[in-house]
Amino acid sequence: MSLARLILATLFCTVAFGSHLLHMRLQQALPLTDPANDKIRLMPPDFLRFVTLGHSNLMADMLWLQLIQYYGATAQEKSSRQYLYPYVDTITSLSPDFEDAYIFGSYVLSDTPEQVKQSLQLLEKGMQQMPDSWMIPFQAGFVSYLHQKDYAKAADYFVLASKRPEAPRLAQEMAAQLNRRTNDYSRCQLGLRLWQDAFENAPDGELRAKAEKRxxxxxxxxxxxxxxxxxxxxxxxxxxxxxxxxxAAKKAEADTLPxxxxxxxxxxxxxxxxxxxxxxxxxxxxxxxxxxxxxxxxxxxxxxxxxxxxxxxxxxxxxxxxxxxxxx
Known part of the structure; x- marks a missing residue:
């Protein structure tokens, strides 16, 4: 390793470790009950990109630990979580293939009604960054189904998940079921085709019989x-x-009306x-x-x-x- 690379690596470790220590101090010093302090706890994304020096995944891992601490602290003190999205957005910007960050971030965001849209926004970002992941559209399907009661949108997400590599049969089954629950005839027909496909591609007789009945x-x-x-x-x-x-009878001044x-x-x-x-x-x-x-x-x-x-x-x-x- 050249002297210049050694200096840069040392500088990065020093800055990253110092940022983490600063974050720990701020977590202890700044009250969570004041949402304004959230912006102080999380370093600006541009600064974080600058200090990574090519090690953005490592910085994302450090922020991931900070996110867990932040979430736990807000849960314990029952304080605002309005800065959860900037946390996971920054983490997934530094490490676009951090699948767990998309799933966990969506889960905790959708737990707050005001942040359900941000939950889906994060998952949409994940679907673009990780086009082979079935878990991300699968999670989006459940968010739309459970928190928005939008069966059509949820069904579309589950269909998308079912087409990803290694997707479980449950994704296609959820898509079929929710298309039916929209009470829309064309959507119901789509659900019917999904069950037909599940029947034709069932790996064993038991699953084939289930798909046929459904x-x-x-x-x-x-x-x-x-x-x-x-x-x-x-x-x-x-x-x-x-x-x-x-x-017509009234207009004709008929004696009796129908x-x-x-x-x-x-x-x-x-x-x-x-x-x-x-x-x-x-x-x-x-x-x-x-x-x-x-x-x-x-x-x-x-x-x-x-x-x-x-x-x-x-x-x-x-x-x-x-x-x-x-x-x-």
């Missing part, structure tokens, strides 16, 4: 979404037709065929008739030949309690 249940949901939409449209159209006939029907729902599902909404009488995925209640417009299905995986589907099964969890 796919059938998803097809039930897709059909129910479509039928409910058609029944509501039929109801709206029937109501509009009656209102138009009443208005009576209001007891229900604007179709008298049977065959009415949907007559109205041109479907080409034939709909059957469920097991080729059985749907159970329809014309008084309320409610559509139901007959009991499945296996305990339903999807609890929401139990609300449509005749005679089943949706609150009672099945045993599989």
């Amino acid at each position: 796919g059938i249940e998803t097809r039930f949901h897709c059909d129910l979404i479509l039928l409910e939409a058609l029944i509501k449209k039929y109801q709206r159209d029937a109501l509009a037709t009656w209102e138009a006939s009443v208005a 009576p209001r029907p007891a229900s604007f729902y179709p008298a049977s599902l065959a009415e949907l065929v007559k109205a041109g909404m479907v080409s034939s009488l709909p059957k469920d995925p097991l080729q059985r008739d749907f159970v329809y209640q014309p008084q309320t417009g409610k559509i139901q299905v007959k009991p499945l030949p296996w305990p339903a995986y999807e609890l929401e589907l139990l609300g449509y099964v005749v005679g089943k309690d949706p609150q009672k969890k099945p045993t599989n």
Whole structure:
């Protein structure tokens, strides 16, 4: 090693160690209850890049230890964590492939409602820096699902995770399930295709049977979404037709007005065929008739030949309690 490189290495170690000692002193001296002190505890990113002298990963490791201390101190004193994002952002800027920093940072950020967006912002950064990581989009899926209740966005993240190398089957299964939970017909169809893919690529008979049943249940949901939409449209159209006939009778000063029907729902599902909404009488995925209640417009299905995986589907099964969890 040349004298110049030795001097630079010594200088870096001295500055880095001094920065760490300074941080420790500031942690003890500055109250966490004052958020303004957060900016003093964390050195500016430009300064940190300057002092790394080509050893940015080592500096990121030191900041990682400081982040753990900072997080622990804020948890203990129940103080603001508003500077968590600058910490993990700086760490991942110094070490872009520090996967644990993205995951841990997202986890602690999403624990605070005001920082959920920052959690996803950090994970988006990680997805750009580590395009082969399945864990980062997987974590983003859970953040969107649990903290934002955005099933469509969460499903997209899980789909992305499922396409990464070594991704677990759970990523594809979560994507299929959440696409179905959006109650959007096109999304439900996407979930159905994901279950079909899981069925075709299942490594053993047990997983193949599970994927087949989940796919059938998803097809039930897709059909129910479509039928409910058609029944509501039929109801709206029937109501509009009656209102138009009443208005026409009033305009013509007729002696009597058209009576209001007891229900604007179709008298049977065959009415949907007559109205041109479907080409034939709909059957469920097991080729059985749907159970329809014309008084309320409610559509139901007959009991499945296996305990339903999807609890929401139990609300449509005749005679089943949706609150009672099945045993599989």
